[in-house]
Amino acid sequence: MTLAEKIGQLTMITLGDQPTGPIADPVTIAEVHAGRVGSVLNLAGPERIAQVQALARATRLGIPLVFGLDVVHGYRTVFPVPIAEAGAFDPTLWRETARVAAAEARRQGIHLTFAPMLDIARDPRWGRIVEGPGEDPWLAARFAAAKVTGFQGADLAAPDALAATAKHFVAYGAAVAGRDYAGAEVSATSLAEVYLPPFRAAVEAGVAAVMPAFSDIDGVPMTAHAALIAGRLRRVWGFDGVVISDWDAIGQLVAHGVAADLAEAAALALRAGVDIDMVSAAYRRGLPEALDRGLVEPEAIDAAVLRVLALKERLGLFEAEPVAPAGPPPAAEAAGRRALARHAAERSTVLLHDRSSLLPVGSPRRIAVIGPFARAAGGGSDRIGPWAGLGDPDQASSLPAALRARFPDAEIVSRVGVDAHRPGRRDIAGAVAAARQADLVLLCLGEPADWSGEAASRAEPGLPGDQPALAEAIFALERPTVLILTGGRPLIASAVIDRAGTALMAWFGGTEIAPALAGILAGDVPAGGRLPVSWPRSIGQIPIFFAERPSGRPFAPDNPFTSHYLDQPNAPHFPFGHGGTPGAFALSDLAVAPVTVGPAEEIAIAVTVASTAARAEDAVVFVFIQALKALPNRPVLELRAVERVALAPGETRRATLRLPAAALDRLGDGAVPEPGRYAIRVGLDADRSRHLVAAVTLETR
Numbered sequence: 001m002t003l004a005e006k007i008g009q010l011t012m013i014t015l016g017d018q019p020t021g022p023i024a025d026p027v028t029i030a031e032v033h034a035g036r037v038g039s040v041l042n043l044a045g046p047e048r049i050a051q052v053q054a055l056a057r058a059t060r061l062g063i064p065l066v067f068g069l070d071v072v073h074g075y076r077t078v079f080p081v082p083i084a085e086a087g088a089f090d091p092t093l094w095r096e097t098a099r100v101a102a103a104e105a106r107r108q109g110i111h112l113t114f115a116p117m118l119d120i121a122r123d124p125r126w127g128r129i130v131e132g133p134g135e136d137p138w139l140a141a142r143f144a145a146a147k148v149t150g151f152q153g154a155d156l157a158a159p160d161a162l163a164a165t166a167k168h169f170v171a172y173g174a175a176v177a178g179r180d181y182a183g184a185e186v187s188a189t190s191l192a193e194v195y196l197p198p199f200r201a202a203v204e205a206g207v208a209a210v211m212p213a214f215s216d217i218d219g220v221p222m223t224a225h226a227a228l229i230a231g232r233l234r235r236v237w238g239f240d241g242v243v244i245s246d247w248d249a250i251g252q253l254v255a256h257g258v259a260a261d262l263a264e265a266a267a268l269a270l271r272a273g274v275d276i277d278m279v280s281a282a283y284r285r286g287l288p289e290a291l292d293r294g295l296v297e298p299e300a301i302d303a304a305v306l307r308v309l310a311l312k313e314r315l316g317l318f319e320a321e322p323v324a325p326a327g328p329p330p331a332a333e334a335a336g337r338r339a340l341a342r343h344a345a346e347r348s349t350v351l352l353h354d355r356s357s358l359l360p361v362g363s364p365r366r367i368a369v370i371g372p373f374a375r376a377a378g379g380g381s382d383r384i385g386p387w388a389g390l391g392d393p394d395q396a397s398s399l400p401a402a403l404r405a406r407f408p409d410a411e412i413v414s415r416v417g418v419d420a421h422r423p424g425r426r427d428i429a430g431a432v433a434a435a436r437q438a439d440l441v442l443l444c445l446g447e448p449a450d451w452s453g454e455a456a457s458r459a460e461p462g463l464p465g466d467q468p469a470l471a472e473a474i475f476a477l478e479r480p481t482v483l484i485l486t487g488g489r490p491l492i493a494s495a496v497i498d499r500a501g502t503a504l505m506a507w508f509g510g511t512e513i514a515p516a517l518a519g520i521l522a523g524d525v526p527a528g529g530r531l532p533v534s535w536p537r538s539i540g541q542i543p544i545f546f547a548e549r550p551s552g553r554p555f556a557p558d559n560p561f562t563s564h565y566l567d568q569p570n571a572p573h574f575p576f577g578h579g580g581t582p583g584a585f586a587l588s589d590l591a592v593a594p595v596t597v598g599p600a601e602e603i604a605i606a607v608t609v610a611s612t613a614a615r616a617e618d619a620v621v622f623v624f625i626q627a628l629k630a631l632p633n634r635p636v637l638e639l640r641a642v643e644r645v646a647l648a649p650g651e652t653r654r655a656t657l658r659l660p661a662a663a664l665d666r667l668g669d670g671a672v673p674e675p676g677r678y679a680i681r682v683g684l685d686a687d688r689s690r691h692l693v694a695a696v697t698l699e700t701r
């Protein structure tokens, strides 16, 4: 291979209709033809992919291209956004939706997805909280393993497999002030115990690729972070897959202030272990000079090329025939995918409260669907959310249409009332008139899809525009009102949420969210989701998460010199794990055995779970641990197990979870058993005041 051909294998260009970043250096098809491109992102459509692939196969070496796309929560069939699906606490579901997305995408010529996104996020100002599995590293690690397995399957060359990319390595979600692309100041302990574990889980699940974050940690941009990429990821964890930079991230090392020019930027990234340069052309334009200036060794280029070629080999691309355009799936298969999307939406939707006991809604004669997210038709992008692949927003049926199907005898009226983006264009009077005579009002508020995801940080992550004014006007009617929130983050809207008779968080629930909501309102199914993040009461509480470290002055209501606010409670509006039919479940009779355990033994945790729900509904039981003494100290709660317990109406069941004693260890590399006393805390959410608690002692035997 010539140097140009080698660097070509390390160069990814975009040829898509929807670039996902600023195109700094539009590279022509000629580059492909000259064998100076190794992979392409954002190109869609099997015919176009086959056309470009044929160009690559006609070059001197005929090395095939990898085609990548952000298949994050679906390709054509769109599932709930990851923060929503994480709240299903259901690894089987996580795997299944990834597998369906992989099958749809691979059959259309895509080989690699830039997913799962595994960034722990504890700051809803950060728009990308929508793309990840929430605030907890233990949950995120399980989400990582399920998604990698679902996307990749057992054989990357299979016709329904996608190479997965764990992103964005690492601590991207710790961006200062929740502002996207800002740096992160992360302690070594938090890096080890919070941000790295989900990526380790992805590597252990066999993830094919890793993408470094745009951001830096303590001044070292991740794209140039040799200690974490070449060191921790490759040498310590043994990752031998491909590292793909984020969009233009190598070129941006100059703006980061760590490289004087593209040659230095290219050298830093290559030495750090980054194999593929996404879009910046820094490798194409900088590596030859870097070689001449002795900034990199030829062997480093060869090693990167070999990893890229090994991925192409694993994908079976050298033997692959051009992808024949796959027509629409058989009707039964398409129906199965929509059924899965509906199940995912039902299991991800969270009932925030039902203070007026409006659910199930019975048989209302007139339903008013009010608000900017109640669009009568089209405009479905607010249902499928950001990073929705090639999902067709208009395939997502509207809520009024779904209600007509589920409540055929009801009159359904719909008014947008206000604009979802900004104050001004409003027809609150028209919305009030439509709602005034309704037996039931569905108030559909939230944040629009283009205000969520990348480059969508919000200093005030509430209800944009005149939505609060619309809510106030509707509440004044004192009609039975169910608030249905759309969005990709916990929305700071306490007054509106508390004023509603009932409140649901539908997230960006995907293609089938509208029928799922109709079924939840009718009582056909429960809202099966639980919150995978703490829901702040106010912006002032951010960052807020259950795994905080102990204080020397923990809050005590009768002692002002303890950790608290003068103007707000410490507790979130809704805790991590919140959801389900209020008051429907009770836990009792916690038994933990043995009470003294050695590092290689197992702890049996038994608890009685009782349901008073009027229909079949899962209780979601959380098992936390608390190390009562450790140095450095350990968070007041660490999640270590979650169990969905299916219960018939009125059923009581004894559930037993088995926890290896190793679960008492810290998360993170090199964790060793730390003998001592631990609390086992079992609850329906992270509110410590409601936990059943038992003690165990870990001994070194």
Ligand code: GLC
Binding pocket: 020, 021, 041, 070, 114, 167, 246, 247, 454
């Ligand atoms: C974007 C995102 C990344 C995505 C990539 C390709 O800037 O940061 O998550 O995979 O570019 O679209």
